[in-house]
Amino acid sequence: MNAAVAKATHEVVKDGSMLKQKGMMAGHYDRLAAAGETGSKVACTFVPGNLNELIMCFDLLNNLPEVNAIQNGLRKKSGSFVMEAEKDGHSEDVCTYVKSDLGMIARGNIGPYGKPLPDPDVLLLSYTGCFTFMKWFELLRERYNCETIMLHTPYKGDGEITQNMRDYMVKQLKEEVIPTLERVSGVKFDIDRLREYLRESAKAEDDLVWVLQSAKNKPSPIDAYFGGIYYIGPIFGAFRGTEDATDYYRYLRAEVEARIQQGLGPVTPDGDMGEEKYRLVVEGPPNYTSFRDFWKMFYEEGAVVVASSYTKVGGVYDFGFRHDPDHPLESLADYCLGVYTNRNLPERVDMLTNYVEEYQADGLLINSIKSCNSFSAGQLLIMREVEKRTGKPAAFIETDLVDPRYFSPANVKNRLESYFQMIEQKRASKRPAVGAMA
């Protein structure tokens, strides 16, 4: 089960869990493509603040435009979609997820797996941690002219969830979200059904946290950024609350346990990683258009990411939060309020500092994304603060999510190499000089 699978010499190596995840994603896109035939109704929503359990209560299929953009980025289709949207009047300055989505729709709405995507029956605008979401779904509403539900998640400006915030969210769920989903789907809401899904979510969340925290081992059995993106796929997407997700995370956990027992590092697209030389914490999303080339720049140098903030963008579970079947709506509210991009800057600094220390990392690397202000605004201060608090070196690179024009491989590689040298120098300065007297 734990053996990495390599089909041929030059083919990409994948863990069993990665193949399983890929199958789940393909199956989901098949279900979306078949929605017209099966009569399934479709809800579009976002990854942060994704209420998948609730959506499933109404037998709706969950279509996530961000995930479509990511999948198109990985398949190198997003660049032309972005330009298509720009030709249609969208500014070069704004989010490339949005433009990739709009460009794909303009070209016939063929999904990343080559099959048509259905028009949504409802847009569940979970306005959580990102201003762009609001405008994105106003744009989609203009296109689809379908029912749109605003669920406003207040920002944790003072770093805490207040009762007023929670009450506001629960009230929106009870009086706006649920009645509208009932009306659109024709399915009556059953809170016990929601509880069952939430119970299932919590099981998967336990295993996900275990897997992400396995990176505290030396060597780390996982890469918590590049590999982590595979791991978060099901739970951040359309599978949270399903038995499929529970099975997947159980399988993944067993796979990682086996790697720890064998003293193995992460699996990379080129096979098992060699010696672990650098342990990094990464802040910010990755670049998807050159995802493998980007990853390669790390593992070729023996750099493994032991913790990342991006793997918390669809939910922060490693500080104890779990979906709670005994408090279903409150728990959905707390989930939305707690996602990474809904946390204020001091909280983000605390989290990253904690990661550098807890995961015994050599430092913090920030991948700043040109088109994501939610992540990027303030990152230079975050870098300074984490560096100051941990005494570990930090570095800054710049790319974009799905716009290939903003990925400059030579530049990124250069900066990474300089960063690794900086880490070496820091280590050397801490070693006692040869022959030094006690």
Add this chain to the structure above:
Amino acid sequence: MTVSPTTEIIERCRALFDDLQFTAAREWKAAAPGRKVVGYMPIYVPREIIHAAGMLPLGVLGGGDQLEVIHGDAYYQSYICRIPRSTIELGVTGRLDFVDGMLFPSICDVIRNLSGMWKLMFPEVYSHYFDVPQNYRDDIGGNYYINELKLFRDDLERLAGRKITDDDLRASIDAYNENRRLVREVYAYRSDQPWKAPATEIYLLMRAGMVLPVEEHTQLLRDYLGAVETEDRPIRDNCRVVLIGMFCEQPPFNLIKSLELAGCYVVDDDLLLVTRWLIGDVPLEGDPIENLAKAFLHHSEDTSAKYEPDAAEKGKYLVRTVKRTGAEGVIFAAPSFCDPALLDRPMLQHVLKDADIPYIAFKYAENSGQMQPIREQAGTFADSIKLWSES
């Protein structure tokens, strides 16, 4: 040679605008012991509550084109707008060292994150992200907002060291009601006779309201309306335009001037929206916090940072503004990298297209220096409108 009363008023406003040390606000603070100043960024905060605490609300709108940004650039990547970096510059260079609190309204992710940066960089200052509901039902968004306003009042009471009574609030609402009435009167006057009240003057007049106590600003507005009526200014063959997209990062003063020189009368705009965010008077009877909340929910301006729950209404406010002011076209002028303005723009343009209203679009930064391209673009737009309207 005597200086006309209008020139005198505008020169005073210009001096306030140019003063990046905020001397007027410093002097207000120093004039009596215990006075406090609370800064706020665009678009909207309920200044009435700050005023009711005996404090001076101070509009902080970045550094404009006269501030050399040295430190601020070290905090932001090149692809983020200018206003946060020049605001940081104002902070780290001590220009805001007399400010006791800073408010960061819910407008976009950049200003949102700046609230946390302020907490980290200026821990001795009260910093608050001022969230507003995107749900406009009284029993949902309304309740949430009322509770947020009460918490905000508690914070300000702690900062002021005294209670803010309901009567204090009513008196402040009264003062701001009067101010808003005058602001709207000035806007209506300009819309009626734009050759008499040029956009550059109106902008400086409204900017003065960012640093002066409200009562003083109200008097200034009144004085301006009286003075400008006596001015003999020629009517030009300009076209009438609505200016939109400038609700946060401020355009360079020369940009507004260039539009006028290019043959445009600005008959409405979304500059300094805080001065007229609430439409109509906020009632003085009843619970003042509830009244402020209801005014926000049901009687406030539309802008790109707000969610429009009714798809059919999206962007219609712009068409209504064009019709009300008799405008002949719309100029979209957005700061570079401004998410709210730039993401909203295509939708607003679709609405204008459907209503057969011409428009142009360009971008600026608060420190843009080269106005020639904008002048040419605006001039061509004005000429084309004139040509079409005469054909």
